[in-house]
Amino acid sequence: MPPMPMPSSARAALCAAALLAAAATPAHADGGGAAWSVAPASGGGTRPAKDGRPYFYAEGTPGTVLQDTVTVTNPGPKPRTVSLRGADAANTGSGALSVTPAKGAPKDTGAWITFAKRQVKVPPRTRAEVPFTVTVPTGALPGDHPGAIVASGGGRTAGVRLHLRIGGPTLAALTVERVKVDKGTGRITYDLVNRGNTVLTPRLAVHAEGVFGTLIDRAPRTLPVELLPGRRVSLTEPWPDAPALDSVDVRLTATAPGGARAEASGSARFVPWSVVAGGTALLLGLAGGAFHLVRRRRRSPDEPEPEATPQERQDGRRELAGAGAGARPITGTGTGTGTVTGTGTVTGTGTVTGTGEGL
Structure with a gap:
């Protein structure tokens, strides 16, 4: 593709991850032959170099047609047939x-790629160069449109990254969402979402406060x-020395080139439940023992007195006998008069004298 200026932010993002995982190593030919590979043609595109380019980069406006060339190298002793396709x-x-699978239909950059030949036969120890074009639709949105060129042959697949930027306003924006702290492991999980239209290489700072002060203060x-435009990823942040007992507030701050910045927080209460369960069982046991002890000492008023033992009954008889031996006579005299009136009159007078003993 014709040389074009490359923005510094895009260059930094691309240098961080130039190739797709599928293109990390060249594909190996079947039958024990030497490896075959696919790469951008040397001396073309926006980054010409003697040793070739690690990826394709193109920039244009809606409605333009961009051109470049892909090279398939076969160093083995047998000819190889390789199929080419575009992918998002x-x-x-x-x-x-x-990248989109072979059976899937690309909807973005992959659908805009057209090869001079979709299938190429490469002779032994030679390479084949296949021109292709990227036709930017008139209604394409501005920003980054990442794609790839994928080659398949001999039961193997390899690919090379194609980064397309469409001219127009760009926005670098992201959000941090769904921050959670695992109370068992302390692991922090969160989502990063690219809300803009440019590829982002985010940076993350972590801060955590507990009851007694700062627990985490990790620099960005x-x-x-x-992170590609419009994409969401779920990431984790390890915390191997999380507290056993504390109330913690965690704050995550994400930034990216272009002025993107976002914060989100989460909280957790760390409680050693095994210790709490053991202490609770001990307290319940002590409370139960105290309850039974008090119940035995506090007898009900309606409960009958316990029957006296033979020794207690014998001691009682001795006390009664001793009291009877000291009895004194009691003497008393009384006089009374009574009158009854009816049809006749009866008058009587009597005197009663008695002597008795009392205890």
Whole structure:
């Protein structure tokens, strides 16, 4: 493709992750032959160099047609037939880069790529150069449109990255969402979402406060993720020395070139439940023992007195006998008069004298 100026932000992002995972190593030919490979043609595109380019880069406006060339090298002793196709690039849920599968239909950059030959036969120890074009639709949105060229042959697949930027307003924006702290392991999980239209290489800072002060204060560091426009990835942050007992607030701050910045927080209450369960069982045991002890000492008023033992009954008889031996006579005299009136009159007077003993 014709040389074009490359923005510094895009250059930094591309240098961080130039190739797709599928293109990390060349594909190996079947039958134990030497490896065959696919790469951008040397001396072309926006980054001409003697040792070739690690990826394709193109920039244009809607409605333009961009040109470049892909090289397929076969160093083996047998001819190789390789098929070429265009694919869209995407992020997996964990942040890795992937491309649309062979059976899937690309909808973005991959659909705009047209090869001079979709299938090429490469003689032994030679290379074949295949021109291709990228036709930018008139209604294409501005910003970054990552894609790839994928080659398949001999049961193997390899690919090379194609980064397309369409002219127009660009926006670098992201959000941090769904921050959670695992109370068992302390692991922090969160989502990063690219809300803009440029590829982002985010940086993350982590801060955590507990009841007694700061627990984590990690400086910003670059994440091993190239976040494509409109994509969401779920990431984790380890915390091996999380507290056993504390109330913690965690704050994540994400930044990226171009002025993108976002923050989000999460909280967790760390409680050693095994210790709490053991202490609770001990307290319940002590409370139960105290309850039974008090119940035995506090007898009900309606409960009958316990029957006296033979010794207690014998001691009682001795006390009664001793009291009877000291009895004194009691003497008393009384006089009374009574009158009854009826049809007749009866008058009587009597005197009663008695002597008795009392205890």
